[in-house]
Amino acid sequence: MTAHNVSIALPDGRAYEIRIGSQLLGEPTSWQGLPKSAAALIVTNDRVAPYYLERLRSALLARHASVEALVLPDGEFHKDWVSLQTVMDTLLERQADRKTVLYALGGGVIGDLTGFAASIYMRGVPFVQVPTTLLAQVDSSVGGKTAINHPLGKNMIGTFYQPARVIADLDSLDTLPDRELRAGLAEVIKYGPIADAEFLTWIEVNLDALLSRDKAALAHAVRRSCEIKAWVVQQDERESGLRAILNFGHTFGHAIETGLGYGAWLHGEAVGCGMLLASDLSARTGRMPADFVDRMRRLLERTSLPVVAPALGVERYMSLMRGDKKSEAGEIRFVLIEALGRAGTHAAPDDLVAQVLETHGGA
Missing domain, CATH: 3.40.50.1970 (Rossmann fold)
Known part of the structure; x- marks a missing residue:
């Protein structure tokens, strides 16, 4: 190769x-x-x-x-x-x-x-x-x-x-154990919604090949992911703006990891579930249609990644997320999808965040 x-x-x-x-x-x-x-x-x-x-x-x-x-x-x-x-x-x-x-x-x-x-x-x-x-x-x-x-x-x-x-x-x-491979695919999937709609479609079409460790498919997935990350990092090395989009799913995901205790879920598993929650929040704030949430759920389920959040309770999630690095003056900031292939960092009303957590098992 x-x-x-x-x-x-x-x-x-x-x-x-x-x-x-x-x-x-x-x-x-x-x-x-x-x-x-x-x-x-x-x-x-x-x-x-x-x-x-x-x-x-x-x-x-x-x-x-x-x-x-x-x-x-x-x-x-x-x-x-x-x-x-x-x-x-x-x-x-x-x-x-x-x-x-x-x-x-x-x-x-x-x-x-x-x-x-x-x-x-x-x-x-x-x-x-x-x-x-x-x-x-x-x-x-x-x-x-x-x-x-x-x-x-x-x-x-x-x-x-x-x-x-x-x-x-x-x-x-x-x-690499299968569980680790699937967790890694969560970070591959991330790049589609935030930066490349065509790549998201490619992942959906080629997911079975990726799961079976087809080297050509893996090579393309790794290369395209690195190209997108390089493009972002070159513009914003120290995460003063654009680079924050790489944290799609991570605000919820880091709360899951910290709340459960490090290692209970793999990082990619927490991010995968976090992406579903962030996709739902993108829809509830009027940025994305409801069918986008369904699309993300289907892809995550096919990858055998969690789609039900741990029941830590809304207040525990909110407390953990207020400590996230993207928070500003105690205001939680989420990476939300604005259009397929484009993302931004936004605040969201607490009641909508609570609705997302209640819908997906976190309450």
Whole structure:
């Protein structure tokens, strides 16, 4: 399969590539042009390491004299201060310097955590994203958002810090559990309503191929998702405006994750359910027709993503969502669909939000 490159050009001449294809971990050209250093640290987890750690380490020994690895426990629950401290301890114990390169080998948790560590160690060292989940390949590895979670809110402690490169090896999806694949598809689906109506139709037509891990279908889905995200990030790197549309479904979704406890639902599962709720809110505020909500429900159900929100209670949802990063002076802001392929950030009356939660099981 031919590899595809998607470029992200940022202010001040900063730019990097997202490389998408098969057999990229062992391909020497994947690593050419990256920062050189005597030492490198691969940060991964105990689920990914048995499959891909030694393959990546072998490839990187051509660029670094020493390639160490830190294997953390898997799961959203471990995207916290303790894991961040473990990365810091490892770097300091190995006397890592300002040229040491960090490699994030794993899904969104590892990518966000490693990026945050890279951004604060010695005030910034280079890092490379090597995403091994669909969700990370189409979303979290791209765009430079790094963070850890806090018990009171998801991704509330973090930085904007861009990777030197993203290597999205589609072969790593071969070992991805079905539940993780479906969760990743939620972030693929997201791009259609917010930016590309034709892509939404393509997903509907090709969903069975995506679920069966057809490499050509996955390659197109990853590439188009990255193209859309790159287009957004290039215009609004630090989420002062347009970039907020990438959070479609996330205001409800983050409330679900925090309210249930991190890890009870996968991030993509919460986002998928959150998109249905945000679609309904788009309709109730007069922006979209009711049949759009039905369309989103059918697509999510075909993907086996949740369409019934956890019954946390309206007040609990409202409290959690007021703590969302998009909130302004305590006013909840939602990404709503304005027309198919276009989205914006809006406030909504509390009574309509309550109606949405009551309709979809959240009350």
